[in-house]
Amino acid sequence: MSVFRPNWQALMSLLASLYSLTALPFTESMSAASSLTVVAILLAGALVSMLQLSFAVQTAVLTLSSFGAAALLIAGLTDAFGTATAGYFAALIAAWLLGWRLVTVLSGDGSRGSEGRGSTLIVPALFGIWVVILWECIVRGAGVPFVLLPPPSAIGLRITTSTSILAADFKQTVLKAVLFGYVVGSLTGFLVAILADRFRFLASGLLPIGNMVSALPMIGIAPIMVIWFGFDWQSKAAVVIVMTFFPMLVNTLAGLTATSEMERDLMRTYGATHWQVLLKLRLQAAMPFIFNALKINSTLALIGAIVAEFFGTPIVGMGFRISTEVGRMNLDMVWAEIAMAAIVGSLFYGALALLERAVTFWHPSYRR
Amino acid sequence: MTERSFIHDRLVPVGSILLLMLVIWYFAAYSMNAPFQRDFDRRAGETRSNIEFLMKTMSQPKPTMPAPHQVAENLWKNTFTVKPWSKRSLVYHSWVTLSATLSGFAMGTALGVAIAIGIVHIPALDRSFLPWIIASQTIPILAIAPMIIVLLSAIGITGLLPKALISTYLSFFPVAVGMVKGLRSPDVLHLDLMRTYSASKMQTLWKLRIPASVPFFFTSMKVAIAASLIGAIVGELPTGAVAGIGSKLLAGSYYSQTVDIFAALIAGSIVAILLVTAVDVVGRFVNTRMGAKAQ
Numbered sequence: 001m002s003v004f005r006p007n008w009q010a011l012m013s014l015l016a017s018l019y020s021l022t023a024l025p026f027t028e029s030m031s032a033a034s035s036l037t038v039v040a041i042l043l044a045g046a047l048v049s050m051l052q053l054s055f056a057v058q059t060a061v062l063t064l065s066s067f068g069a070a071a072l073l074i075a076g077l078t079d080a081f082g083t084a085t086a087g088y089f090a091a092l093i094a095a096w097l098l099g100w101r102l103v104t105v106l107s108g109d110g111s112r113g114s115e116g117r118g119s120t121l122i123v124p125a126l127f128g129i130w131v132v133i134l135w136e137c138i139v140r141g142a143g144v145p146f147v148l149l150p151p152p153s154a155i156g157l158r159i160t161t162s163t164s165i166l167a168a169d170f171k172q173t174v175l176k177a178v179l180f181g182y183v184v185g186s187l188t189g190f191l192v193a194i195l196a197d198r199f200r201f202l203a204s205g206l207l208p209i210g211n212m213v214s215a216l217p218m219i220g221i222a223p224i225m226v227i228w229f230g231f232d233w234q235s236k237a238a239v240v241i242v243m244t245f246f247p248m249l250v251n252t253l254a255g256l257t258a259t260s261e262m263e264r265d266l267m268r269t270y271g272a273t274h275w276q277v278l279l280k281l282r283l284q285a286a287m288p289f290i291f292n293a294l295k296i297n298s299t300l301a302l303i304g305a306i307v308a309e310f311f312g313t314p315i316v317g318m319g320f321r322i323s324t325e326v327g328r329m330n331l332d333m334v335w336a337e338i339a340m341a342a343i344v345g346s347l348f349y350g351a352l353a354l355l356e357r358a359v360t361f362w363h364p365s366y367r368r
Numbered sequence: 369m370t371e372r373s374f375i376h377d378r379l380v381p382v383g384s385i386l387l388l389m390l391v392i393w394y395f396a397a398y399s400m401n402a403p404f405q406r407d408f409d410r411r412a413g414e415t416r417s418n419i420e421f422l423m424k425t426m427s428q429p430k431p432t433m434p435a436p437h438q439v440a441e442n443l444w445k446n447t448f449t450v451k452p453w454s455k456r457s458l459v460y461h462s463w464v465t466l467s468a469t470l471s472g473f474a475m476g477t478a479l480g481v482a483i484a485i486g487i488v489h490i491p492a493l494d495r496s497f498l499p500w501i502i503a504s505q506t507i508p509i510l511a512i513a514p515m516i517i518v519l520l521s522a523i524g525i526t527g528l529l530p531k532a533l534i535s536t537y538l539s540f541f542p543v544a545v546g547m548v549k550g551l552r553s554p555d556v557l558h559l560d561l562m563r564t565y566s567a568s569k570m571q572t573l574w575k576l577r578i579p580a581s582v583p584f585f586f587t588s589m590k591v592a593i594a595a596s597l598i599g600a601i602v603g604e605l606p607t608g609a610v611a612g613i614g615s616k617l618l619a620g621s622y623y624s625q626t627v628d629i630f631a632a633l634i635a636g637s638i639v640a641i642l643l644v645t646a647v648d649v650v651g652r653f654v655n656t657r658m659g660a661k662a663q
Binding site (some may be wrong): 082100103104106107115123124126127128147148149201202203205206208209212214215216217219220221222223224226227228307310311312322323327331334338346 | 377378381382383384385386400432433491492494495496497499500503512514515518519522524538590594597598601602607613617618620621624629630632633636637640643644
């Protein structure tokens with residue numbers, strides 16, 4: 001009995017693959033033999049994974065069976081748009097359950113001390129891969145109209161075939177509007193915070209206003225900026241400047257008060273001037289707060305620039321492309337732009353996180 | 369003592385900064401409207417005294433930069449002199465946006481809490497899903513908003529729900545992330561105590577984790593409701609919606625009605641302030657009733 005260790009994902013997977021036998025073959029272009037191969041792989045994977053096996057063997061079996069079955073299922077959709085039977089989806093669910101079992105095995109059982117042996121990157125990556133697999137199979141298998149949701153493969157194809165358009169949009173929106181606005185907005189926010197810190201009156205006046213502004217729908221200023229600065233990237237940069245200014249101001253001001261009375265007293269006993277204390281003690285202590293603002297602003301800047309383009313723009317730019325291609329039902333282009341925005345946003349954020357780690361290595365949150 | 373410090377520390381500085389901003393606004397209105405006015409006068413062949421010229425820059429029908437009193441007048445006219453349910457009333461438009469915001473916010477909060485409870489209890493979900501939630505904060509979600517609206521209208525869903533869904537999408541992230549933090553905030557000691565009582569997971573959740581997460585809950589709800597409002601406004605942009613603050617902004621930008629844009633913006637800001645304040649007040653009340661120190 002101890003050799004056999006059942007778990008609900010594998011049991012459900014077993015049931016689902018047995019059910020899938022009722023509707024063979026899975027798609028019009030998939031032969032009964034290859035459909036049976038998928039079921040065989042799934043059944044074998046589910047059964048073997050319930051045996052008492054070493055971690056490595058279990059991981060290998062689950063990986064091979066879930067992804068092997070998924071690969072065959074995707075391949076079975078060639079020239080068979082929208083012809084998948086109920087059995088196809090049952091097999092898909094079975095493969096997905098084995099994938100879930102793999103994630104569970106990799107993450108450990110959650111009890112204290114067993115943090116799981118899967119790397120912190122693999123588990124989320126598996127989740128992402130499964131989202132894409134399910135998206136692809138369901139959209140193509142069930143024949144979801146292209147204008148509703150294009151499959152990831154079509155989006156990928158569109159990205160590779162229209163790199164020049166994507167590059168132009170990237171240049172217009174990110175390199176011109178976002179970058180300029182982000183740098184200027186964050187910098188002015190920072191400088192005003194330094195100034196407000198020197199003159200307390202300014203700080204006590206600006207801080208409540210800044211806190212309030214952070215809750216306001218600042219994106220609404222986009223049409224005004226378009227009227228003032230024209231259709232080109234300058235108006236988008238202006239929106240980004242306004243949106244990024246206050247988070248930086250509020251966070252820097254909060255960060256500058258982060259030092260303790262003791263540390264400031266010590267600086268006073270050294271006879272340090274205001275600027276020395278600022279430069280050598282308080283700015284350094286404020287770095288986590290400043291990076292927090294930089295991270296918030298990186299998201300705000302991209303959103304601000306894209307949404308501002310909905311209000312009027314030259315015929316280039318990510319927001320422009322999204323709004324026009326939606327109107328022309330070219331959904332794959334829209335998704336290509338969204339994918340690019342997601343990648344740019346994540347890279348931006350990731351770069352900031354790395355920089356933060358390098359600058360604020362002394363902070364308790366990074367201590368090991 | 370406290371009253372004096374409130375006047376001295378808050379009212380005077382905030383008041384003078386606001387006053388300064390008003391002065392700058394008037395100055396900007398003059399300097400941005402002056403070129404157009406000068407051009408206009410030259411073509412009409414009119415010569416004006418300085419005072420008259422100044423007054424003219426403050427009362428253009430389509431100014432580059434409306435003067436504060438023009439905006440205030442527009443706001444007054446469209447709020448108090450028209451029936452609140454007429455299409456011209458800002459109350460009506462604010463209500464349209466507010467209803468989408470609130471329904472989206474309610475759904476987003478429920479979804480966020482559900483995800484957080486799942487993440488805290490299922491380790492696989494924690495390891496695989498939480499990183500994606502955090503990563504998705506870095507992508508411009510609003511970029512998808514127009515597509516969601518168009519897609520849903522293609523399958524026949526229009527009106528309130530698509531906007532509410534965008535609000536949901538924007539507001540569930542802060543709630544989920546904040547709640548995960550909150551549900552994990554009880555001490556290990558307290559969790560161990562629950563274990564010695566042999567409490568079930570359900571009991572631990574209701575009697576320890578959820579009470580401990582309340583302050584986190586309200587903090588993230590304040591962020592979430594502001595995000596909901598932005599989602600609702602942006603959701604009104606793409607389909608040329610006929611009602612709501614977003615549609616007012618869009619119509620204003622089509623016809624260069626700067627006064628209307630400013631009035632709509634201020635109406636939106638008032639809604640935002642009211643919403644955040646409401647969440648704050650409820651949060652303080654609940655926290656005090658639960659025995660937290662009054663602030």
